Amino acid sequence: MLNKSIISFFLLLFATCSFAGNRGKEQPKYLWFDAEANFERFASKDSISYYLEKAKSVGFNQVVVDVKPIYGEVLYKSKILPPLTTVNGKVIHRDWDYLQYFINEARRLGLKVTVSTA
Numbered sequence: 001m002l003n004k005s006i007i008s009f010f011l012l013l014f015a016t017c018s019f020a021g022n023r024g025k026e027q028p029k030y031l032w033f034d035a036e037a038n039f040e041r042f043a044s045k046d047s048i049s050y051y052l053e054k055a056k057s058v059g060f061n062q063v064v065v066d067v068k069p070i071y072g073e074v075l076y077k078s079k080i081l082p083p084l085t086t087v088n089g090k091v092i093h094r095d096w097d098y099l100q101y102f103i104n105e106a107r108r109l110g111l112k113v114t115v116s117t118a
Helices: 003-023 045-057 100-109
Strands: 030-033 060-065 112-116
Touching: 045 100, 060 100, 100 112
Parallel strands: 030 060, 060 112
Antiparallel strands: none
16 A cells, blocks of 8 residues: 555656746747748848847747759758759849848847758
8 A cells, every 4th residue: 555655756846846847838830931932022131120020929939941953952051062043943142141141130139040051
């Protein structure tokens, strides 16, 4: 009987500690920004800022920025890979670092950033 009481006590203690440890953690709410689908939409810095602010306002707390679609070109400054300038016939030449701007704006808004290169 005593063993059952001790086991029950420790199970209750463990369950209480486990629940209390997760209470303060905010659950991740991700929004994925696809490179190809948003190529034209994110041609300007203002547009990136607008959509990040909108994401924050509706409750997202993390964003995933796709910077290397299937073309083998990238949306960040690279000494190895060429920049992605054309998608579906639409040509955009950026004189600024797309990825760095996303990171800076997301941090300004308190959003965590994950970068997708696959």
